[in-house]
Structures are given as structure tokens and as C-alpha cells.
Amino acid sequence: MNDLASRWLTYDDMAEALGITPDSARRLATRQKWARRPGNDGRALVAVPEERLERPHEPRADAAPDDAADDAPDVGRDARALIGYLERRVGELTDDLLESRRVAEDARTEAREARTAAEALRVQAGQVDVLTALVAAERAHLAEVRVDRDRIVAILAERPASFRDRVAGLLRKAG
Template identity: 40%
Template sequence: MDAVTWLTYDELAERLGIERESARQHVKRKRWGRRPGNDGKVRIGVPDEVLSPGSEGDTVAGTQPVQPPVQDPVPAPVQPPAHDPGVTEVLTRHIERLESALEAAMKRAEDRDALLADRDALASERDVLTVQVDALRAALTAAETDRDRWHQTASRVPEPVPHRPWWRRLAG
């Protein structure tokens, strides 16, 4: 069996001087073995002749690749724009307008919060009054029932007691 070195995709890309995705495609194309490493990264079994210093993989020894590897260009330092008093004045006015709009929005939010607090207080008071009205209605119903009972008792006419003279009551 050929000698292989087990590398991650990042290590392989660095050794071959290509991007990580290119290294992944290269591994698929060459059908090199893969297995998980202890660190959770995939390890690729790369033949040693591919990694030898004189070898460039698919290129013939001693030739240069068609395109050199792409290197990230160093970004040029950002130059601040030239100072223009007209732009500063326009931006200052715009900031002032935004600040006044923010102030108005904050005032509206405070007013809305106050209205919500008043609404909540009124809702609580309404709930208390509803309970009190229900209690008064129950008391009224009980008083009406009691009144009707007393009215029936008072309106009944008792049967007259037959009048007996006193002497009959004594004689029996």
C-alpha cells in the first residue's frame, strides 16, 4: 500500500496552495480516503507523492500553473472625504430635523403611556363598581322578597273569633 498522510481540508488546501473548496473538490475527484478525526474534522488520506516538494499534483514537474494562486489584495487605507462646509451644513440641518422628530415621537409615546395608565385605572374602577352594583341588586332582591312576605302576612284577614258572652265563657 502507498504511504499516505492524513490531513484536514484546510491543511491540504494550504499545502497545495489552493482554496478549501477547491481542495474538497480535488479530494472528490481523486477519490482519496476520508475518515473522522478525534477533533471532529474530516481527515483525508493524501498520497505522499502528491505532497512531495517537487510535485505540484496534476502539473508536470518544473512547469508553472496556468494561473498563479489568487492572493487577497491588501486593502488600501480609506481616505476621509474632503471637508465640504456645504455638506456639513446640510447634514447638521438634517440631524436637527431628526432630533425634533424624535422629540415629538417621544412626547407622543409619553402621552400614549399616560392614556393607557388612565384607561387601566378606569377599567379597575369599573370592575369594582360592577361588583358593587351586583351586590346592591342582590340586596334589593332580598328586600323585595322580605317586603312581599310581610305584605302577604299583613293582608290576610284573620277569622273573626265568635263572640261569647262572659257568663257563657265561665259556665263553659
């Protein structure tokens, strides 16, 4: 297509110029294989043939008869504007819904991770309880051993030194 015989328009501008919705403009540009390029603002520009822009809009099959159009010339434009607004609003709401779903999925993931971490902490707490009980049992056992040691030391203190020396020698050999 010759760029001289076309005008570069955004889909919204093209829709307005042709009296159609932006989605219809996208479909039309695709169907007609009109050239596209990115604009400076990041929005797509479409090379619309000048003759298409100059041609009067052909009435649709479901359009009102000419006499009804004369009575209410702004109805079609108002309807197209309303349809355009509603399509944009549906798009916004769809984006909001998708974002809400993403946020909800993130929240579910965080909740699963929190439950996993809580379960790990419960297991660790159980281990701490077991270790605490073992330490308490070992302390009680140590107290018994100290009592036995003190009793043995008291008995040995009452014995003659030669007996103590013999016991000490036996202990050294055993150890």
C-alpha cells in the first residue's frame, strides 16, 4: 500500500473516523491487512486508505431508515459513543477482575506458606518439649548421682586411709 494514499491513525481515531468501535477497527485493519507501526506514545498506528476515510459510511443492515435518522441525527453517534464507553469499561473491569484474581491467588499462596511454617513450628515446639523433659530427667538423675557420690565420700571419710588408697587405686585402674 502507498503511504501517500493513507493516513496513520490510532485504533480509537480510526474507529471514530469510520463510525465503528475500536474493536471493530482492529478487526477491520487485520482483515484488510493494513500496515501497522508503533506510535511515539506506544499506541499502535494503522495506515488507513484515504478513500476509505472519504467514503461516506454505509448504513448497516440493522440501521434505522433515513427518515428516522433525520429525526434523531445524534442517536447513532450517541449509541456508538455509549458502546465505545461500555467496551472500555468492560475492558477496565476485566483487567480489575484479573488483578483481583492474581491478588487472591497470591493471598492463597501466602496462606499455604504460613500454614506450612506454622506446622514446622509446631513440630519444633514438640521437639523442644521432648528435649525439656529429657533435660529434666537428666537433672533428676544427676541429683541422684550426687547424692550417691556424697554418701560414698562420707563412707570413705570414715574408713582408714589405707582402705581409701586401695579404693582410689582400683578406681584409677578401672578408669
